[in-house]
Amino acid sequence: MLKDKIVFISGASSGIGEAAAVRFAKEGAILIICARNLEKLDALKEQLVKDYGVEVHTYKLDVRDKKAINSVFESMPERLKNIDILVNNAGLAQGLEKVQEEDMEDFDVMIDTNIKGLLYLTRKVVPIMINNGRGHVINIGSTAGIVAYPGGTVYCATKAAVKFISDGLRMDVVDTPIKVTNIQPGMVETNFSVIRFHGDKEKADAVYEGIEPLTAEDIADVILYTASVPAHVQICEVTVTPTHQATAGVVHKEKVSK
Ligand code: 8X3
Numbered sequence: 279m280l281k282d283k284i285v286f287i288s289g290a291s292s293g294i295g296e297a298a299a300v301r302f303a304k305e306g307a308i309l310i311i312c313a314r315n316l317e318k319l320d321a322l323k324e325q326l327v328k329d330y331g332v333e334v335h336t337y338k339l340d341v342r343d344k345k346a347i348n349s350v351f352e353s354m355p356e357r358l359k360n361i362d363i364l365v366n367n368a369g370l371a372q373g374l375e376k377v378q379e380e381d382m383e384d385f386d387v388m389i390d391t392n393i394k395g396l397l398y399l400t401r402k403v404v405p406i407m408i409n410n411g412r413g414h415v416i417n418i419g420s421t422a423g424i425v426a427y428p429g430g431t432v433y434c435a436t437k438a439a440v441k442f443i444s445d446g447l448r449m450d451v452v453d454t455p456i457k458v459t460n461i462q463p464g465m466v467e468t469n470f471s472v473i474r475f476h477g478d479k480e481k482a483d484a485v486y487e488g489i490e491p492l493t494a495e496d497i498a499d500v501i502l503y504t505a506s507v508p509a510h511v512q513i514c515e516v517t518v519t520p521t522h523q524a525t526a527g528v529v530h531k532e533k534v535s536k
Pocket of ligand 1: 419420421422430463464465466526527
């Protein structure tokens with residue numbers, strides 16, 4: 279059912295975005311994958327073409343840049359613009375400091391990427407979907423958007439925004455066949471924490487010590503499921519955590535002997 283569907287994934291060069299690209303490729307979808315790192319995207323494209331024989335298009339894109347989004351769409355062949363599924367995955371956490379101590383640059387990066395970038399892409403793609411009479415927007419939210427946790431103030435706020443953008447958009451398109459899903463993962467071991475801690479791998483590893491976290495593939499499976507249900511079924515929201523995580527900040531960890 280996903281064969282030859284056109285799937286646009288932002289932040290596809292690693293983590294959940296990359297895993298989602300692999301998962302959709304397995305189903306024979308046509309992929310448009312975007313990220314800031316074109317080299318990584320091209321390597322992923324090569325692998326997907328080789329492994330699944332699918333059509334893949336790569337675009338260097340920073341979703342914070344409205345002009346760059348416009349250029350991507352201007353340079354895209356007309357046929358490809360008929361996006362069936364938009365996976366708004368690009369997003370990040372930067373820093374784990376108290377708001378009164380945090381670098382203001384971190385605020386900008388998170389707000390501009392997680393909220394504004396997601397909105398720009400949505401604004402660009404949803405009119406096409408409405409015009410075509412089909413489409414599905416899948417946003418990657420977070421358990422951090424349900425409850426705040428210490429040090430996560432701005433990140434949590436951006437993911438709460440993703441929840442309310444998803445809820446509001448669902449209302450805005452309620453009289454159309456367009457579906458809107460917000461997937462809210464808990465702890466997923468990707469390069470998420472490495473980025474949060476500005477490259478400090480040791481600090482990042484400690485986050486997942488003593489608990490078996492989710493993998494990017496676990497979330498890709500959920501994304502694929504929400505995209506595979508019949509046209510009259512809309513999965514509004516899915517929250518997924520490791521078994522030993524109840525919600526953001528409530529985690530059971532086994533003691534790790536060193
Ligand atoms: C990632 C979940 O709890 O690490 O969005 O912030 S958490």
